[in-house]
Amino acid sequence: MSKVAWIGLGIMGYPMAGHIRAKGEHDLVVYNRTSAKAEQWVAEHGGTTTATPAEAAKGAEFVFCCVGNDDDLRHVTLGKNGAFENLGSGAIFIDNTTASANVARELAAAAKDRGAGFLDAPVSGGQAGAENGALTVMVGGEPAAFEKAQPVMDCYARQVRLLGPAGSGQLTKMVNQLCIAGLVQGLSEGIHFAEKSGLDIPAVMDTISKGAAQSWQMENRWETMMQGHFEFGFAVDWMRKDLAICLDEARRNGANLPVAALVDQFYSEVQRMGGPRWDTSSLIARLNNAEKKS
Numbered sequence: 001m002s003k004v005a006w007i008g009l010g011i012m013g014y015p016m017a018g019h020i021r022a023k024g025e026h027d028l029v030v031y032n033r034t035s036a037k038a039e040q041w042v043a044e045h046g047g048t049t050t051a052t053p054a055e056a057a058k059g060a061e062f063v064f065c066c067v068g069n070d071d072d073l074r075h076v077t078l079g080k081n082g083a084f085e086n087l088g089s090g091a092i093f094i095d096n097t098t099a100s101a102n103v104a105r106e107l108a109a110a111a112k113d114r115g116a117g118f119l120d121a122p123v124s125g126g127q128a129g130a131e132n133g134a135l136t137v138m139v140g141g142e143p144a145a146f147e148k149a150q151p152v153m154d155c156y157a158r159q160v161r162l163l164g165p166a167g168s169g170q171l172t173k174m175v176n177q178l179c180i181a182g183l184v185q186g187l188s189e190g191i192h193f194a195e196k197s198g199l200d201i202p203a204v205m206d207t208i209s210k211g212a213a214q215s216w217q218m219e220n221r222w223e224t225m226m227q228g229h230f231e232f233g234f235a236v237d238w239m240r241k242d243l244a245i246c247l248d249e250a251r252r253n254g255a256n257l258p259v260a261a262l263v264d265q266f267y268s269e270v271q272r273m274g275g276p277r278w279d280t281s282s283l284i285a286r287l288n289n290a291e292k293k294s
Contacts, residue, residue: 009038056083065095104170107120121139232279240268
């Protein structure tokens with residue numbers, strides 16, 4: 001049994017921390033900006049709450065974090081009463097936030113100065129993956145820290161892989177989001193085209209999903225996209241945040257991302273349609289809306 005701290009109990013963090021408590025039987029202390037959420041978590045899972053990230057990190061062997069963005073991450077780590085105030089020598093900070101590679105490298109250096117380890121470990125699999133303990137975890141950091149922390153990460157994951165030094169996990173998550181953005185737009189256009197052509201869409205999807213067009217998005221979202229249901233976790237606002245990170249990194253590394261830039265514009269249209277909290281498959285709503293206007 002290890003002492004584990006968890007910072008951030010949002011849609012993803014809440015069930016992820018629960019899996020660590022249930023499967024690892026670790027001594028777990030949790031912090032959340034809204035204390036009522038932390039108290040609710042403890043009522044369900046046990047463990048204890050703290051008033052600050054610094055208190056949560058005190059004496060912890062592993063400190064996990066899952067917050068919103070770079071600014072949130074800096075606040076709970078390097079800010080006043082941040083976790084790094086009490087990050088002990090030999091402890092490992094595991095960040096599951098989807099953030100920039102730059103902040104990952106910054107925090108890895110800050111942790112090293114304290115004699116601690118740091119892993120940037122963004123996840124893929126959405127709310128369902130978090131609830132089912134079946135996330136894919138993309139990790140950047142030192143091999144020794146990874147080997148020590150992997151058994152704890154395994155509690156909420158179906159795959160955990162070290163992909164390189166600090167920042168590599170975040171860069172891999174960017175690749176993941178770029179691929180998804182193009183897939184969802186292609187699927188939206190395919191369904192829209194099939195409908196306009198008068199095809200039997202369930203038959204079409206059943207057929208092409210057995211061939212080269214198959215994807216997770218097709219298997220899990222085509223039907224709800226047809227029904228106009230977009231309440232499946234990963235919101236348009238979050239995707240735009242992730243695509244902004246991708247496009248910013250591309251400006252530095254010279255990558256050419258014309259499709260990602262275009263899809264980001266499409267998502268901005270979905271936001272203006274009233275869909276900032278719709279899930280990412282709502283790109284099809286933009287096509288249908290354009291048709292109504294015409």
